[in-house]
């Protein structure tokens with residue numbers, strides 16, 4: 143392909159797709175054509191922001207949730223302009239449905255602005271495959287038609303594969319009404335478990351909730367603070383994991399001695415997380431994912447203080463029981479009899495529950511993805527899983543890498559799909575930076 | 587500032603990077619080949635092993651080798667482990683900050699410039715791999731020598747040809 147890519151298809155219109163479209167359309171190029179394809183009825187929602195429950199709030203404060211990399215205050219201003227929050231409420235954790243509204247309005251405005259120019263086109267349809275052609279790419283849709291462009295960007299986000307075995311997903315069709323006193327088990331003790339607990343409460347459920355995960359750890363709460371200032375010159379890069387973890391623990395200890403909260407140390411490291419990840423040898427990445435990530439996640443991905451207060455109160459009162467262990471057997475006898483082996487004592491404990499919710503958030507091997515586009519790229523050798531199989535293999539410029547190692551100039555990816563390369567790329571503050579960079583790379 | 591420890595460590599790693607993949611080197615050979623005191627080298631290699639840059643094997647046929655390919659280890663990775671945070675002057679580091687007794691950091695222009703130097707150091711050292719350092723050719727080394735040999739405050743017309751060609 144010579145010259146600039148003027149026409150770009152974004153496959154997936156969740157938060158990442160919308161944020162990318164917004165950044166691309168900042169370009170003054172009159173020949174630009176952006177096509178956004180989304181299979182859900184609404185753009186800008188995906189799984190994260192489609193919840194209607196007001197208790198499901200963002201886990202990043204409003205000050206961090208702007209869609210624009212160069213205007214970090216955009217969402218916070220938007221909230222205040224609409225009287226949805228006041229300056230005194232900072233740090234403010236908005237309901238996720240409000241965030242969906244923000245992204246929806248943002249897209250509406252872009253559409254109105256680009257009506258004359260025809261630079262933005264929205265398609266509500268599932269996309270089945272992407273095929274490179276001589277002049278660009280062709281994206282096939284479920285309605286039998288297809289669209290063509292110079293290049294395509296995958297923004298299909300999280301895999302929405304149905305839960306396996308006896309466990310079901312909250313909010314899915316199988317999630318029928320439960321007797322209010324029924325005992326339930328939740329697989330996972332992270333942020334998704336917290337979501338499930340809040341949803342059960344809202345439905346008037348009062349029964350016991352057994353939450354099981356390998357370590358049984360609850361995420362930490364946010365607290366007002368100031369991230370410490372670090373520089374890349376300070377941070378050991380490219381070492382073995384144990385060396386890095388030793389350094390990081392010492393750093394936290396030293397700061398705590400000076401009266402600084404560990405959160406400010408964890409957050410101070412954040413600007414460098416992608417760099418740290420990219421410099422690690424493959425063995426360190428693997429060890430991190432296997433052993434350290436669970437610990438990292440509860441410190442790094444925190445919840446709003448009000449939510450934390452509700453959850454810890456539920457744990458204190460015995461409504462939620464956190465179990466560190468492994469499910470070894472599930473027998474069905476009308477209800478479910480679940481055997482869990484304790485991580486600490488190795489002893490088996492038996493639970494009788496009416497329902498099992500899958501909130502494990504385990505990242506599945508992308509080559510068995512339930513997403514047709516991703517799956518067909520991998521099946522045809524046009525894409526491959528990253529070495530850790532936590533996403534698609536992409537270059538540092540977001541280009542997907544084929545089965546034979548060839549870097550594609552026509553198919554790219556953003557968001558959680560690229561975590562094998564970028565690692566810290568799940569949340570909006572990182573996604574928007576990636577989208578800004580990619581826009582610059584594609585359009586200059 | 588690169589200390590002797592950092593310099594010796596890099597030399598030892600270049601030595602290991604020259605060996606066929608997987609082959610072990612005796613500590614004595616590395617020490618004598620690079621003029622490094624043996625005891626000091628033992629300590630340095632121990633630290634490099636903790637950080638995951640080299641592997642060792644004990645015993646009669648024991649020795650050291652790189653833990654991963656030389657093009658995956660960046661010079662900056664090694665220097666941070668041996669010498670601590672990259673900083674041209676102790677007051678220009680965030681985590682290993684040391685106040686100068688004799689000046690006020692808020693108004694010190696020297697420190698300000700040195701912060702910029704710190705960025706430049708990180709940029710160079712984090713781009714260059716051990717493999718690249720190993721492959722710096724003798725030609726380049728002779729240019730470096732020529733630069734070193736330049737007469738102080740010499741006339742520009744006196745520059746050795748090699749330097750002009752290089753530019």
Ligand SMILES: Cc1cc2nc3c(=O)[nH]c(=O)nc-3n(C[C@H](O)[C@H](O)[C@H](O)COP(=O)(O)OP(=O)(O)OC[C@H]3O[C@@H](n4cnc5c(N)ncnc54)[C@H](O)[C@@H]3O)c2cc1C
Nearest residue numbers: 154156157158181188190200201269298299300557569570
């Ligand atoms: C429950 C939850 C809460 C979160 N809360 C926060 C938060 O508070 N703050 C934060 O910064 N981050 C949060 N995150 C992180 C989240 O990953 C990102 O904010 C964001 O949702 C990622 O968006 P995405 O568009 O990449 O992926 P997704 O949200 O998964 O969206 C992908 C979109 O692509 C569409 N799609 C997929 N395949 C196709 C196809 N073949 N054809 C057509 N359309 C397709 C899907 O329908 C979907 O709309 C949360 C995540 C979850 C799961």
